[in-house]
Amino acid sequence: MPISYFQAAVLGLLQGVTELFPVSSLGHSVILPKLFGWHIDQSADYFLTFLVATHLATALVLLGFFRRDWVRILEGLGRSLRDREIAPGDTDAKLGWLLVVGTIPAGLLGITLQDKLRSLFGSPQYASIFLALNGLLLFGAELLRRRAPVTEDDDDARIARTVGWRDATLVGAAQSIALVPGFSRSGASMAGGLIVGLSHKDAARFAFLLATPIIGAAAVLKLPDLAGSKGNGVRGPALVGALCAALTAYLAVRFLMRYFETNTLLPFALYCAAAGTAAAVYFAVS
Amino acid sequence: MNRRALASIAVVLGIALIVIAIVYWVEPAKSLPSFFPGHQAGSNHHHAKHGIAAFLVGLACLAFAWFNTGPKRARPA
Numbered sequence: 001m002p003i004s005y006f007q008a009a010v011l012g013l014l015q016g017v018t019e020l021f022p023v024s025s026l027g028h029s030v031i032l033p034k035l036f037g038w039h040i041d042q043s044a045d046y047f048l049t050f051l052v053a054t055h056l057a058t059a060l061v062l063l064g065f066f067r068r069d070w071v072r073i074l075e076g077l078g079r080s081l082r083d084r085e086i087a088p089g090d091t092d093a094k095l096g097w098l099l100v101v102g103t104i105p106a107g108l109l110g111i112t113l114q115d116k117l118r119s120l121f122g123s124p125q126y127a128s129i130f131l132a133l134n135g136l137l138l139f140g141a142e143l144l145r146r147r148a149p150v151t152e153d154d155d156d157a158r159i160a161r162t163v164g165w166r167d168a169t170l171v172g173a174a175q176s177i178a179l180v181p182g183f184s185r186s187g188a189s190m191a192g193g194l195i196v197g198l199s200h201k202d203a204a205r206f207a208f209l210l211a212t213p214i215i216g217a218a219a220v221l222k223l224p225d226l227a228g229s230k231g232n233g234v235r236g237p238a239l240v241g242a243l244c245a246a247l248t249a250y251l252a253v254r255f256l257m258r259y260f261e262t263n264t265l266l267p268f269a270l271y272c273a274a275a276g277t278a279a280a281v282y283f284a285v286s
Numbered sequence: 287m288n289r290r291a292l293a294s295i296a297v298v299l300g301i302a303l304i305v306i307a308i309v310y311w312v313e314p315a316k317s318l319p320s321f322f323p324g325h326q327a328g329s330n331h332h333h334a335k336h337g338i339a340a341f342l343v344g345l346a347c348l349a350f351a352w353f354n355t356g357p358k359r360a361r362p363a
Binding site: 083 | 334335336338339342343346349352353355356357
């Protein structure tokens with residue numbers, strides 16, 4: 001069996017946490033197997049198929065966690081299409097279109113650059129260096145962030161009022177940096193959110209809403225691989241990995257939505273800088 | 287450029303991109319027109335991702351045209 005059930009459980013638990021914590025799931029999935037001495041061919045079809053299952057699980061958890069928001073957003077999108085305008089007070093419609101506008105650049109860049117970037121920078125050495133740089137990116141976002149005004153609005157309404165169309169495009173495009181193993185998708189979009197004036201909590205919320213269609217679509221696109229011959233021998237571990245990823249993703253999103261009510265990205269910045277540097281040094285000398 | 291002209295261009299572009307998306311999904315790389323990115327003589331690979339990208343941008347163009355030609359809201363006095 002190319003991936004044991006134990007390895008699948010560990011990688012699944014890791015994926016659920018690191019996909020949502022701003023610390024790069026891809027970077028960790030490249031670095032840690034190498035550190036553990038696991039001989040997993042990460043460019044092999046079976047591993048990519050395994051990742052599809054864990055990503056799908058994470059996307060479903062995000063969809064479930066924010067289900068009420070998504071229902072409102074979809075209703076808002078429907079209203080705006082029917083009326084052929086986004087009514088000034090319709091924050092659900094505005095948020096929905098902000099998510100569409102933010103998803104397009106990330107989707108296009110992902111589709112066109114994903115394979116090239118992963119083959120160029122997919123080694124644990126590169127991933128360690130980029131993980132350290134991810135720490136600097138988070139730290140920089142904390143330095144550059146604008147102070148968010150305190151308002152009594154509903155969370156989604158506040159995001160819709162603060163984020164403009166250009167901001168949504170930039171935050172969406174910023175997610176694409178996560179195509180490089182070591183940089184975090186949620187970290188990049190939270191950093192973007194902070195810089196355009198969102199609070200930590202709203203930046204995290206916007207990042208998770210923005211991540212759901214991208215992670216889900218990327219997984220759904222590759223789902224036929226799991227059902228086809230590329231999934232042979234890996235379906236059992238993929239199911240275990242997906243369940244573990246779903247569990248930790250749920251715990252992670254619950255934790256982070258409370259954590260960012262009062263805390264900042266700094267601990268994650270320090271962790272990425274330290275872990276990335278340590279791993280880079282280890283790989284250089286070993 | 288006025289709104290209607292801009293919307294007309296967006297509609298034409300949107301439809302063209304959706305047609306291009308269908309060509310990417312239906313035709314293997316060897317049968318794509320030579321000026322299409324991804325054309326490769328002798329390859330049976332389908333560039334599904336190129337198709338998705340073209341389709342998404344096409345939809346975005348049509349959505350832009352849809353909103354741009356909607357009724358104008360009367361300003362409150």
